Amino acid sequence: MAGKRYTIECCRAGAIGDVLMTTPAVRALRKRYPEAHIRYVTLNPDLLLNNPDIDEISPVNHPADKKVYFEYPLAKGYPDMPLERHIAHEFAECCGIELESVRGIIRFTDDELSYARSIIRKFNGLPTATIHIRAGWSPYKEWSFDNWQRLVDHFFGRLVFIQIGAKNEPPLKNAVSMVGIMNIRLAAACVSETDIFVGIDSFPNHVAGALAKPAVVLFGSTSPVGSGYPSAVNLWTAETCSPCYRENNAVSVHPKDPCPNEVKCQTGITVEQVIKGLEPLLKRVHKS
Numbered sequence: 001m002a003g004k005r006y007t008i009e010c011c012r013a014g015a016i017g018d019v020l021m022t023t024p025a026v027r028a029l030r031k032r033y034p035e036a037h038i039r040y041v042t043l044n045p046d047l048l049l050n051n052p053d054i055d056e057i058s059p060v061n062h063p064a065d066k067k068v069y070f071e072y073p074l075a076k077g078y079p080d081m082p083l084e085r086h087i088a089h090e091f092a093e094c095c096g097i098e099l100e101s102v103r104g105i106i107r108f109t110d111d112e113l114s115y116a117r118s119i120i121r122k123f124n125g126l127p128t129a130t131i132h133i134r135a136g137w138s139p140y141k142e143w144s145f146d147n148w149q150r151l152v153d154h155f156f157g158r159l160v161f162i163q164i165g166a167k168n169e170p171p172l173k174n175a176v177s178m179v180g181i182m183n184i185r186l187a188a189a190c191v192s193e194t195d196i197f198v199g200i201d202s203f204p205n206h207v208a209g210a211l212a213k214p215a216v217v218l219f220g221s222t223s224p225v226g227s228g229y230p231s232a233v234n235l236w237t238a239e240t241c242s243p244c245y246r247e248n249n250a251v252s253v254h255p256k257d258p259c260p261n262e263v264k265c266q267t268g269i270t271v272e273q274v275i276k277g278l279e280p281l282l283k284r285v286h287k288s
Contacts, residue, residue, distance in 0.1 A: 006036045009064035010095075014044040015137060016184060017203035018087070020210065021227070022070045023105040025092040026053045029068070032097065039064065046184040047207070050107040068095040079245035079254045083226035102229070104210035108189050115186055116193035119176070123160045127285040129278075130191045131161045132199035134169045138247040140221035140259060141200045143266050148172055150271045151198075151278075159282055164190055164204065195285045198278065201227055208232065214284070216277040220266035221246045221259075233277035237268040 008029060012022050019042055030038060030053040039056040040048055048057055061067075070091045072078050083090070088102035120128050133148050135141040149172055152161050156174045163172055164187040167180025182190065188207045191197050197208035197215040201222045208215040209229030216233045217224075223243040224234035236242070242265040249255040 006033065006066075007039060007064040008033060008036050008066045008068065009039045009041060009062065010068045010070065011041045011061065012070040012091075013042055015203070016044045016047060017206045017227075018070075019044050020047045020104040020106065020203065020206045021088045021102075022091045023048070023051060023053070023210075024088050024099050024102055025068075025070065025095055025097055026051070027105055028092060028097040028099060029053070029095060047104075047106050047188060047203075049185065050109065051105055052107065053105065070094050082223065082243050085225065086228075087226050102209070103212065104206055106188060106207060106210050108185070108192060112185055112189040113193060116189040119162060119178070119190065120193055126160050127158070127196070127282055128160045128162060128194040129196040129198050130187075130194045130204065131163050131172070131175060132165055132187075132197075132202060132204045133163070133172070134165050135200055135202040136166065136248075137202075137251060138221055140244070140246040140263055140266070141202065141218075142220065143200065143218050143269065145170060145172075147271050147274075151274055154271070154275055155278070155282075159196075159278075161198070162190055162194060196278070196281050197232075198274070205229075205232075214281045216274055216281065218266065218269055218274070219243075220263065233281070235269050235273055235277060237265050239265045239268070241265070 012019050037055045040054050041058050041061050045057045073090045086102045089099055092099045152172050152175050161175040163175045163177050163179055165179045169179050171177035171179050191204050191207045192211055197213050200218050205217050212231040219236040221244050224236050228234040241261055246256050
């Protein structure tokens with residue numbers, strides 16, 4: 001009878017972007033333990049589906065030879081102290097591994113990619129951008145709706161914006177609204193198949209980073225140090241109070257008082273700065 005297979009259980013309940021940011025560490029575990037059975041325990045499995053480094057996804061814990069709990073670095077003072085490196089590195093430290101890259105791993109099915117391409121084909125070869133403007137965990141990550149509308153209007157006729165998001169989010173005029181229509185994986189596939197990503201630091205930012213997608217990302221209560229990617233134009237005002245990691249206190253396990261500085265980390269980013277970040281990316285898009 002063959003011996004029992006060595007089992008590694010990785011645990012991260014959520015959120016969606018955090019789970020994706022653990023996948024570089026899971027890839028490193030796979031390289032270190034190529035014959036192991038790797039189980040991932042999470043309540044947010046969407047972006048882990050089809051991951052070649054994971055043998056099993058479960059909503060509950062099971063016995064395992066090695067258990068890895070991916071946690072934010074509370075011992076280093078988080079969230080009162082800013083992250084000094086990308087959170088993917090902090091997650092990797094939880095299993096004693098150094099990363100070669102912070103890019104996440106996400107694999108789409110042919111049907112998912114085909115669905116995203118069917119949307120893009122309608123626009124006669126114009127460049128396309130996925131746009132995402134709301135964060136479920138933190139309103140302090142968000143830019144004003146009026147600014148987003150000015151941005152979309154500025155590029156009207158030159159760049160088609162495809163808006164993704166939850167069903168309660170306001171749709172932008174002159175953008176293709178897929179708000180509330182696509183599930184998480186189809187929204188991520190849309191990021192994959194459009195030419196550019198534009199948005200805030202939420203899970204699509206990590207999808208774009210995983211795909212090395214050209215992007216413009218706005219940072220408010222977080223920073224590019226902890227969750228930015230070199231493939232993006234990362235806009236951050238670097239206020240002395242930022243990053244503060246403020247979240248919606250209704251869901252946060254680290255509640256804080258409201259921002260005393262009028263969220264200047266986001267209000268300080270201008271429409272002109274975002275336009276300036278987008279223009280060179282648009283020029284590099286080649287359509288046949």
